[in-house]
Amino acid sequence: MKKAEYKVAVGKSGFSSLEEEVTRLLNEGWKPIGGLAFNAGYPYQAMARVVSMPKSTSGIPAQSQSLSEQEPTKKQPLGAQDAMRLVDELT
Numbered sequence: 367m368k369k370a371e372y373k374v375a376v377g378k379s380g381f382s383s384l385e386e387e388v389t390r391l392l393n394e395g396w397k398p399i400g401g402l403a404f405n406a407g408y409p410y411q412a413m414a415r416v417v418s419m420p421k422s423t424s425g426i427p428a429q430s431q432s433l434s435e436q437e438p439t440k441k442q443p444l445g446a447q448d449a450m451r452l453v454d455e456l457t
Contacts, residue, residue: 367419368452372399377409384409395449416452 375391377384388398388411396413403410 367421368416369419370414370416370453372412372414375411375413381409384411387411388413393446395446397450397453399453414453415449416455417449 373391373396375384375387377387384402391413392398394415395417396415399412399414403412
């Protein structure tokens with residue numbers, strides 16, 4: 367199962383701090399959504415990404431399922447390109 371995550375990056379001391387925050391988030395698989403926004407003199411950038419969630423059936427959390435019902439636990443994390451492609455599918 368996959369879920370979308372959303373967050374708003376803020377430049378607490380102007381554009382340079384926003385650039386640093388957005389760069390950090392890009393390297394964590396986040397993607398900018400839309401353009402910049404400004405409020406009270408601060409720049410903001412909306413960010414989103416898609417992450418995989420543990421599979422659960424019948425409303426039972428994955429931790430409660432038997433090992434044979436769970437997905438393998440050694441999945442590779444998504445790379446930045448794969449995560450951004452999944453976000454593209456949402457927008």
